[in-house]
Amino acid sequence: MKYVDEYRDGALAERVAAAIAAEVDPGRIYSIMEFCGGHTHAICRHGIEDMLPATVRLVHGPGCPVCVLPIGRLDMAIELARRPEVTLCTYGDMMRVPGRDRGSLMKAKAEGADIRMVYGSGDALRVARENPGREVVFFAIGFETTTPTTAVALVQAKALGLRNFSVFANHVLTPSAIQAILDSPEVTTTGSVRVDGFIGPGHVSTIIGSAPYDRFARDYRRPIVVSGFEPLDIMQSVLMLVRQLNEGRHGVENQFSRAVSHGGNAKAQALVDQVFELRDSFEWRGLGTIPDSALQIREGFADWDAERRWQLRYVPVADNKACSCAEILRGVKKPADCTIFGTVCTPENPMGSCMVSPEGSCAAYHLYGRWRDMEKRA
Amino acid sequence: MTKIGPTDRSAFPRKLDLRHGRVDLSHGGGGKAMAQLVEEMFGAAFDNPLLAQRNDQAVFDAPVGRLAVTTDSYVISPLFFPGGDIGSLAVHGTVNDLAMAGAVPLYLTAGFIIEEGFPLGDLGRIVASMAAAAREAGVSIITGDTKVVERGKGDGVFINTTGIGVTRPGVAPSGDRARPGDAVLVSGFVGDHGVAIMSTRENLSFETAIASDSAALHGLVAAMVEAVPDIHTLRDPTRGGVATTLNEIARQSGVGMVLDERAIPIREEVAAACELLGLDPLHVANEGKLIAICAAGDAVRLLDAMRGHPLGADAAVIGEVIDDDHRFVQLRTAFGGKRIVDWLAGEQLPRIC
Numbered sequence A: 001m002k003y004v005d006e007y008r009d010g011a012l013a014e015r016v017a018a019a020i021a022a023e024v025d026p027g028r029i030y031s032i033m034e035f036c037g038g039h040t041h042a043i044c045r046h047g048i049e050d051m052l053p054a055t056v057r058l059v060h061g062p063g064c065p066v067c068v069l070p071i072g073r074l075d076m077a078i079e080l081a082r083r084p085e086v087t088l089c090t091y092g093d094m095m096r097v098p099g100r101d102r103g104s105l106m107k108a109k110a111e112g113a114d115i116r117m118v119y120g121s122g123d124a125l126r127v128a129r130e131n132p133g134r135e136v137v138f139f140a141i142g143f144e145t146t147t148p149t150t151a152v153a154l155v156q157a158k159a160l161g162l163r164n165f166s167v168f169a170n171h172v173l174t175p176s177a178i179q180a181i182l183d184s185p186e187v188t189t190t191g192s193v194r195v196d197g198f199i200g201p202g203h204v205s206t207i208i209g210s211a212p213y214d215r216f217a218r219d220y221r222r223p224i225v226v227s228g229f230e231p232l233d234i235m236q237s238v239l240m241l242v243r244q245l246n247e248g249r250h251g252v253e254n255q256f257s258r259a260v261s262h263g264g265n266a267k268a269q270a271l272v273d274q275v276f277e278l279r280d281s282f283e284w285r286g287l288g289t290i291p292d293s294a295l296q297i298r299e300g301f302a303d304w305d306a307e308r309r310w311q312l313r314y315v316p317v318a319d320n321k322a323c324s325c326a327e328i329l330r331g332v333k334k335p336a337d338c339t340i341f342g343t344v345c346t347p348e349n350p351m352g353s354c355m356v357s358p359e360g361s362c363a364a365y366h367l368y369g370r371w372r373d374m375e376k377r378a
Numbered sequence B: 001m002t003k004i005g006p007t008d009r010s011a012f013p014r015k016l017d018l019r020h021g022r023v024d025l026s027h028g029g030g031g032k033a034m035a036q037l038v039e040e041m042f043g044a045a046f047d048n049p050l051l052a053q054r055n056d057q058a059v060f061d062a063p064v065g066r067l068a069v070t071t072d073s074y075v076i077s078p079l080f081f082p083g084g085d086i087g088s089l090a091v092h093g094t095v096n097d098l099a100m101a102g103a104v105p106l107y108l109t110a111g112f113i114i115e116e117g118f119p120l121g122d123l124g125r126i127v128a129s130m131a132a133a134a135r136e137a138g139v140s141i142i143t144g145d146t147k148v149v150e151r152g153k154g155d156g157v158f159i160n161t162t163g164i165g166v167t168r169p170g171v172a173p174s175g176d177r178a179r180p181g182d183a184v185l186v187s188g189f190v191g192d193h194g195v196a197i198m199s200t201r202e203n204l205s206f207e208t209a210i211a212s213d214s215a216a217l218h219g220l221v222a223a224m225v226e227a228v229p230d231i232h233t234l235r236d237p238t239r240g241g242v243a244t245t246l247n248e249i250a251r252q253s254g255v256g257m258v259l260d261e262r263a264i265p266i267r268e269e270v271a272a273a274c275e276l277l278g279l280d281p282l283h284v285a286n287e288g289k290l291i292a293i294c295a296a297g298d299a300v301r302l303l304d305a306m307r308g309h310p311l312g313a314d315a316a317v318i319g320e321v322i323d324d325d326h327r328f329v330q331l332r333t334a335f336g337g338k339r340i341v342d343w344l345a346g347e348q349l350p351r352i353c
Helices: A010-023 A037-046 A071-081 A092-096 A105-110 A121-130 A147-160 A174-183 A202-208 A211-220 A231-246 A266-275 A299-304 A325-329 A361-377 B032-046 B086-099 B120-137 B192-198 B218-227 B241-253 B268-277 B296-307
Strands: A030-036 A056-063 A086-091 A114-118 A135-142 A165-171 A197-200 A224-226 A252-254 A276-278 A281-284 A288-291 A295-297 B067-074 B104-115 B140-149 B157-166 B183-186 B233-235 B256-260 B291-294 B316-322 B329-332 B338-340
Touching: A010 A231, A030 A037, A030 A174, A030 A202, A030 A231, A037 A056, A037 A202, A037 A231, A037 A361, A037 B338, A056 A174, A056 A325, A071 A086, A071 A105, A071 A135, A071 A165, A086 A092, A086 A121, A092 A105, A092 A114, A105 A114, A114 A121, A121 A135, A121 A147, A121 A165, A135 A147, A147 A165, A147 A266, A147 A299, A165 A295, A165 A299, A174 A202, A174 A211, A174 A288, A197 A211, A197 A231, A202 A266, A211 A224, A211 A252, A224 A231, A266 A276, A295 A299, A325 A361, A361 B338, B032 B104, B032 B120, B032 B140, B067 B086, B086 B104, B086 B120, B086 B157, B086 B218, B104 B120, B104 B218, B120 B140, B120 B157, B183 B296, B192 B268, B218 B296, B233 B241, B241 B256, B241 B291, B241 B329, B291 B296, B296 B316
Parallel strands: A030 A056, A030 A197, A086 A114, A086 A135, A135 A165, A197 A224, A224 A252, B104 B140, B256 B329
Antiparallel strands: A276 A295, A281 A288, B067 B157, B104 B157, B183 B291, B183 B316, B233 B291, B256 B316, B329 B338
């Protein structure tokens, strides 16, 4: 696979690993948070932690859209799906996330709700066109990467006058989450989470560019390297962060220059701005309620807004007490620190959202890395 | 219940209309329409002396030795796919389940559940493909059953086949016989069937030249057991893929495994499709591949035997069995790290076989 295999070259990886090992200060801990769940997945899938010195520690961040969506918002989708006139189109990952009283979209489907798994907003739009007698709702989740595709669907629906289509919007913003982590008491006061630098999200940055991170580097004095998702990308980003930390620098660097520019994709940003506006506040699983951290559909597209169409109301629901997803999303705990990890909570029978999506830390650890924790416990 | 019998032209002056005709409820009603369908379509295609007995059961002399019996239902969507169809699959899948015991497949039964309105022409294509697959595999379809369900209560056609085979003396592969030190082999490229099916699904269609690997593996197994009679384990990695099959074996045998990612044969197109869809090729279904586990000292001989057969030309040793109380299947990644290869969680794709 051209353009993929080059970034998985084992011989090159050894050279980068050797460079990291040679350049780290042996008396120093390098605690690096990869914000994005896609990076967490790649780190576990390719066994990257095996290739780093023990003093380089990767802290897994909250950048998994399935994981950060609170139970209350999922319950709104389940409630919608149960309406007899509604066909709910959702990304497959959302199907198994447990909602209130252990309900889920999967269970609602088994009970008769019309729920279709789709790969994107375009598929949902097609379902709406093919089923004019159904109210087709697209359950839109995701960070800035997927927001433009939802915006396109809304613009198209409006242009087509497609009245049986609407969007349940749950798009959230990366910079708000990074800020929430940097301002959290675990980072600022108690020190239970140490973040010396960030591996910045790559796909998100193809849209928003690397510019939004400038203020974090400047104001919080943390280096950020925007990284691609192949294992060599991540290794190289770790090396770039180690060098910045060694040199006492805290800048924004772009390892993923083959896809990311400083300003990002202006056309996509304009499209998003045309359709969406800031939501006053949005509850994130793990990070709490954060002002200006999510998007809602503008008045001009109100007719295609599922929240308005069905007057959906958000009711907060507390996480399962035994589940540590909240702490795991903030980097306070690792998956194996959760008492129900791998016992009560498994990919087959998830208790929390982090065990569902392949980008969730618990799922990635369970799928790819749990023998490490077994070895530690033994 | 009317059973399959030889074609009786005099009883049915007008032939089945394969061009425009459709299955209706009378074709499952036990009356004359059903008798005609059974005789003209199934009886003609599957014709053999046991089927020609025209009784509600086939009666035959028991072969000497230990018998192997297996049953499988086929609900694949779409019914026709690159590299095969539900008919050939219903023969290959069941023959392979017998072959994985090292058995020689002898007989199949065939049960059809057909949806009202299903085109008779499509049914004819499926039956012809099934007959051809059985002929090629050297097995006879000796009894069968036909049911028709109302429109909307099925999805075209579902097929159940039961297979009967006879085991070979001294050959006893089993999922609980993998031992630390054993070699793990695969008979060729993995993931072809699943990717071929996915490429045809309406909501995730993409262009690929990949065809299903659907094939009957008992010939390959015959060559293998001739070279190495004491193969410890044989299993075909269908739903859940190589990863799930190896985890099943690890659990049954109470062992772990370490695989080498670089040694696992995966076509570039399959790897690319999996990359795009976010799938692990090791979780993708196969219908014409097998996993074999044997003593390390037998591995070269077994590999040579596999590569000497057309269905094993791309066979490879992909790992070894280790002692591990956790029964983990681990993978040395091509990148240089290590990870677990886990069971498939949930359902990757419904109705893959």
